[in-house]
Amino acid sequence: MKLYYVPASCSLATHIVLRELGMEFDLERYNPSEGQTETGSAYAGINAKARVPALEFANGEVLTEGSALVQYLVSQTPEHELALPIELVARARVQEGLSFVASDFHKSFSPFFSADTDDAAKERAQALIVKHLEYLETVFGDGREYFIDNKLSVADIYLFVVLRWVEASGLELNAWKKVFAFRERMNIRPHVQSALEAEGLLEAA
Ligand SMILES: N[C@@H](CCC(=O)N[C@@H](CS)C(=O)NCC(=O)O)C(=O)O
Structure with a gap:
């Protein structure tokens, strides 16, 4: 399996999940400004949506969309603590959390990663983003360690990745103490650290 990624972007969630599950995979960096991967492949030919993450299988098939990828990966290892719960409401709760993080929360940061966004749009x-952080602070306000049902899930990993962007939006995450503590807890996980290192993100941290 090969993961196409852009360092520090949402593809980091798939990258961390691959490592948490102990799977074998290769990494290939995509450079959006050139439209090419690090080996010179045209990325449009790999993912016509020109987005990461994309996961390429040995048979050449390519799967995209971060939420689908992490759910696909944890479905391979039903015994792992990251596996989706069997019970249907509990499973839907994880998907509910993942969906919030991958859509509303993730996309609220888009203006800060686009060169042509004006100040009013950024405001x-x-x-x-503040509204979403207030919501998350309330969720973690009951003392839980993990976002959904206080049990580690792929929603936590995706949430950690998006929370890493908060400072890029001009906010300081430590204004939301419980969410900040969650990000710290996730950050020190050994597989999170190895993914950050592989993407060249530890020096900048
Ligand atoms: N719907 C996609 C969106 C993925 C997405 O927004 N990827 C961003 C990085 S977080 C990207 O590929 N950016 C590169 C670019 O815009 O050129 C998903 O959920 O996987």
Whole structure:
């Protein structure tokens, strides 16, 4: 399996999940400004949506969309603590959390990663991010360690990745103490650290 990634982007969630599950995989970096991967392949030919993450299998098939990828991966290892719960409501709760992180929360950061966003749009986006952080602070307010049902899941890994972008939006995450503590807890996981190192993100941390 090969994961196409952009360092520190949402593909980091798939990358961490691969490592947490102990799977064998290769990494290939995509450079959006060139439209090419590090080996010179045209990325449009790999993922026509020109987005990461993308997972390529040995038979050449390519699967995209971060939420689908992490659910696909944990489905391979039903005994692992990251596996989706069997009970249907508990399973839907993880998907509910993942969906919030991968859509509303993730996309509220888009203006900060686009060169042509004006200040008014950034202000609106920042207000939305604050709203989401307030919600998360309330969730973690009951003392839980993990986002969904206080049990480690792929939603935590994706949430950790998006929380790493908070400072890029001009906010300081430590204004939300419980969410900040969650990010710290996730950050020190050995497989999180190895993924950060592989993407060249430890020096900058
Ligand atoms: N719907 C996609 C969105 C993925 C996405 O937004 N990827 C961003 C990084 S977080 C990307 O590929 N950015 C590169 C670019 O915009 O050129 C998913 O959930 O996987």
